[in-house]
Amino acid sequence: MSLFEIAQQITDKMRLLRAKALPPAGLSLIRTPLGLDGLAGHHQGSAYLCFEGSNEILDWKVNLDFECDREGFHKGFRQSYKIARRDIWLKLFAIDIWDESFAAKTLTQARKYKEKNKSIYIGGYSNGGAIALLAALDFSKQGFKVNLVTWGQPKIMSRPPETSIHRYIRVANPFDPVVHLPFGLIHQGQLVRKFWWGFPHQFPKYIGLPEQVV
Structure with missing residues (x-):
């Protein structure tokens, strides 16, 4: 599957999420602490x-905070993902991460996915892109092949992670202040720039990825 096809698959699901439409069979809504x-x-x-973004003031306070944990990840976003992690794993693979046999079950699932050469498709806009990146790193660390696309994503790490993601596209408008925050942290992924006139952090403008760009 080409990068454009991967981006299109994720874009379609992002549009469903944004429209608050009834998800197709097999998909369900979740909500993070943010x-x-x-x-x-x-x-x-x-x-x-x-994951979609949010304009809530609390989210922006988290976004501007640049304190990182020992592994170099943004503390606010990392904590938010950790709280949502159990629900995410349950929704995707019916695995309870609080179960003592979690590690064994995870390895089994990863092995099956590797054998079938299947991927997990992850996407996120704005703050949701930060959570999506943490989820992608989490699943990649467990052996899953992850395809990730984020739009207008803030920074979440102070140094490159030890885990690599199979494919990671980061769509950013250089005039969007969100993609430059928090100061002092770094970005990863294949950068795809998008320009437009007007407010630089718009979901309708961000979402979607022209084939010729990729």
């Missing part, structure tokens, strides 16, 4: 996980 809506589950044989 108040970000998400969509998780399986559709047409593939696993999807998407």
